[in-house]
Amino acid sequence: MKFEETQTYTNLASSMAAECMDGAKYQWFADMAQQEGDACLAETLKQIATNEMAHAKVFMDFILEKEAEPAKDVDISLSYPLVGGKMPQRLQAHIESELHQGEVVYPAFARTASKEGFEDIAKAFLRVAEVEQAHHAKLKTLQQKMQNKQLYKTEQKSLWKCSNCGYSHSDVKAWEECPLCGKPQGFVVLKIEQSAY
Ligand SMILES: [Fe+2]
Ligand SMILES: [Fe+2]
Incomplete structure (x- = not known):
């Protein structure tokens, strides 16, 4: 066939x-x-x-x-x-x-x-x-x-990263406003894998 x-x-x-x-x-x-x-x-x-x-x-x-x-x-x-x-x-x-x-x-x-x-x-x-x-x-x-308005919160500390300026910080929640570039929370991404570089 x-x-x-x-x-x-x-x-x-x-x-x-x-x-x-x-x-x-x-x-x-x-x-x-x-x-x-x-x-x-x-x-x-x-x-x-x-x-x-x-x-x-x-x-x-x-x-x-x-x-x-x-x-x-x-x-x-x-x-x-x-x-x-x-x-x-x-x-x-x-x-x-x-x-x-x-x-x-x-x-x-x-x-x-x-x-x-x-x-x-x-x-x-x-x-x-x-x-x-x-x-x-x-x-x-x-x-x-x-x-549940929990998109920027995690139970354990996570590494959050600003998709605009690259600033990252570990916490149970993301910042409201990026401490480095001032962009709002919507720019935050959750960095699940930490790069070795
Ligand atoms: Fe698929
Ligand atoms: Fe799929």
């Missing part, structure tokens, strides 16, 4: 398209968060957008690698959550869609790939599923923190 006649081929194509849409969506959301003055949220959304585009590339690479002949076009149907409103609510449908991808869609695609004899593709679907579950958890935490 030709690769393009398998269900895995169609699943890779629809996953690639869905990941591209997700990448664009999170990039727009990052811009919105930036405009609304939340650098912390914008930073996370930008990272997620980068992840989604990388997932699209993984799926596209499999299509190109497995195919002997030029790819045929695939008709795909995708539902897309179009939710307006302010930022914490706006994220809701997308938080659910991350969970659906991570717990339902990609594990099912992995099982199909396995059945059709594509173990490498099955593993990739499962690894991407793990990332989508992590996206779900991260976005849900951020949404709850925004709703």
Whole structure:
């Protein structure tokens, strides 16, 4: 059977398209968060957008690698959550869609790939599923923190950094106004990993 006649081929194509849409969506959301003055949220959304585009590339690479002949076009149907409103609510449908991808869609695609004899593709679907579950958890935490006005507070001391001037300081909450450049709290990002440099 030709690769393009398998269900895995169609699943890779629809996953690639869905990941591209997700990448664009999170990039727009990052811009919105930036405009609304939340650098912390914008930073996370930008990272997620980068992840989604990388997932699209993984799926596209499999299509190109497995195919002997030029790819045929695939008709795909995708539902897309179009939710307006302010930022914490706006994220809701997308938080659910991350969970659906991570717990339902990609594990099912992995099982199909396995059945059709594509173990490498099955593993990739499962690894991407793990990332989508992590996206779900991260976005849900951020949404709850925004709703409870806790976005700039942590239980343990954290390293906060001004995305404008680079000033950083460890505390259980971020400053209201950067002590170095004076930019408001919205410019603060949480520095999770401390660089060795
Ligand atoms: Fe993804
Ligand atoms: Fe995701």
